[in-house]
Amino acid sequence: MKTGELEKILKILEREYKKWDVPVVTMIAERTHDPWKILVSTVLSGRTKDEVTWKASERLFSHAKTPEELLSLPVKTIEKLIYPVGFYRTKAKRLKELARAVVENYKGKVPDNLDELLKLPGVGRKTANLVLIHAFDKDGVCVDTHVHRISNLWGFVKTKTPEETEFELRKKLPRKWWKLYNDILVAFGQAICRPVKPRCEECPVKDLCPVKSRQGA
Template sequence: MIDEKYLDEIFVSFSRTLESLGSPLPSVSLIAEENNDPYRVLVSTLISLRTKDSVTMEASKRLFAIAPDIQTLASLDSEIIAETIKPAGFYRRKGTDLKRIANIIIEEYGGIVPDELQTLLSLPGVGIKTASLVLNLGYGKAAICVDCHVHEIANRLGWVDTKSAEETERRLREILPMRFWIPLNELLVRYGQKVCTPVSPFCSKCPENGRCPQKGVQRQR
């Protein structure tokens, strides 16, 4: 288990650094803050995959304007969904997946977005990030959402030594005290966008510079 005092220090120092840099909340968190609706969290997280935050926000708003609930989403053609969320990455595929998901949730789950991890993972196009965010932001349930930023930073900080996001998620469940599970994703996603960036992190701006083992970092600024 990672020491809680150390984790508290990191959470405070990363948050303060982000505040000083004026970092915005990720689009999915903003959407969840406006409306803690699991349907909106599910749909906007799917749109966000391989898509810039600014595009996710606008594409989600356009889709929710014509499909404010899952029943309306199921009634739309997948081509219309795709055109509405364009230019989100893989918008055609996402249009098909969103239509199928809406139909499955209506037919098999009474129109209620499931609140159980394995059930969410069985939906088309839903991976561990999307499922965890729905549990996290949509239902307020403790889940660790691991995306590329969380995976990379957890490795750089030496918390885990893993090759995939799935492996990182499993390992973090074992070593991260539960009270950190929900806030972890939002903090590290923002930190990965602003400071601990993928190719060449800004270690000179990071309060952990000196204590962080910087595992796997080949270039830094």
């Protein structure tokens, strides 16, 4: 798929995607505009349903709003507050390490550039890009499983890992789409272009979809 064709699809999906569920980290970002809370909810959201992430974030923030406050909580308390998010024990430890790093190395403020974010314990490229976009309104290319899958499905990239997809998108995707690309494709990938049983008949871009046209529909 060429860039022009992808942009036609994105223009349609840009109008449609708010009808579907907006990713939980985006909702938390829109409500709080707080880089620390956005970073924490991104960590909590891994392998966890949005609704569970939302409630766990609320419980945790009602006890600890800042990295300093989180650092003062015992790991066991953090575990209880974030249960039942996926891997809650590991995440509780990781959140405490994260809080310590932010307090000790960055004076309690989440850093606002990719290289520094990637130095934080347990922060990978997906989390760092998402924080950059939502917390600091900076350009980032956040590639989660839906972005990786759908970008390959359409043939816009031909990559094996989300990291390769990020680097390809940084070369090929026009910069004006960088911030929105993740939100649009996550909502679209959860609601319509699902990994199992995609809802092609209801898909607003089915006439432009190379997969659908290959199926002769």
